[in-house]
């Protein structure tokens with residue numbers, strides 16, 4: 271039983287090692303909210319709310335998350351004890367959307383619960399693999415720079431590379447990558463930059479053996495994606511469009527995707543993410559774990575999620591050193607021979623580096 275007695279929210283801010291650019295935004299520095307949730311027995315679980323500073327990826331921001339956590343979700347959790355982390359998303363049912371705020375605290379409760387049980391989180395949720403394949407996303411629209419980054423990431427051992435495309439920067443870009451790396455496990459993410467009118471251009475991508483094309487059309491669409499998938503040989507993967515279990519069921523009915531990117535924050539927590547995994551597994555749809563240019567706490571939850579059997583495609587799960595000179599977790603996440611080893615410590619298996627938190631924190635409140 272968990273009776274939540276203290277929640278600390280810390281807003282931290284750090285510059286990326288190099289800017290990450292996609293069809294909508296160039297991310298140069300990153301803010302995020304770190305959560306420390308302590309129960310009456312003095313056990314602390316960690317969480318991370320992964321909204322960006324501005325609402326370009328979804329409607330949430332660091333500040334909307336802070337408000338929803340402080341004024342809505344934390345009071346709901348402190349009101350009465352929690353027996354199992356699965357209950358948390360149920361308790362949030364009367365709060366619409368705000369998935370990243372919900373996931374931030376829901377994941378902290380999973381960490382807390384697993385620590386109290388004395389078992390690694392990935393084992394608690396039924397993970398079946400002890401290492402997770404590492405994939406990496408290249409965030410540059412400059413062809414020469416992207417090629418340089420791919421070369422360097424392959425040297426680091428990454429097994430799969432994702433690049434960003436947008437109208438005017440697609441076929442020739444992909445052709446150039448293929449010319450240099452014919453056998454690379456390659457996928458392209460459009461972050462909703464196209465419409466069905468671009469079908470002829472998207473069809474050209476079928477020649478390059480892409481593992482998938484991620485979120486080519488509008489962020490809230492599943493109908494046009496179904497029409498597009500019928501015309502493309504390349505599997506369509508959805509990211510932004512799938513926010514709820516119902517979204518996924520509807521999109522499966524329409525045939526809007528053949529692969530799903532699951533992000534814990536986008537779907538409102540670890541339990542909703544596990545349910546989406548189970549749904550896709552039952553339909554024979556492969557899934558992979560997406561990234562959010564996040565810090566190590568969120569990555570640790572991604573690692574646990576990606577240990578589930580349906581995560582058969584390497585996710586955007588890279589080392590701490592991919593984006594950060596120094597991550598806020600101990601130990602840092604490392605890629606070895608293209609894989610990341612899951613921790614056998616209880617909970618997420620990573621702690622917050624409190625001395626470093628002092629340096630990067632810009633705001634803190636305790637409830």
Ligand SMILES: O=C(O)CCC(=O)C1=CC=C[C@@H](O)[C@@H]1C(=O)O
Nearest residue numbers: 292327407560561562563564586
């Ligand atoms: O965190 C990573 O390793 C990759 C992040 C990444 O590719 C994305 C994060 C957030 C928005 C997008 O730019 C993109 C995505 O849509 O998957």
Ligand SMILES: [Mg+2]
Nearest residue numbers: 459484485509
């Ligand atoms: Mg994406």
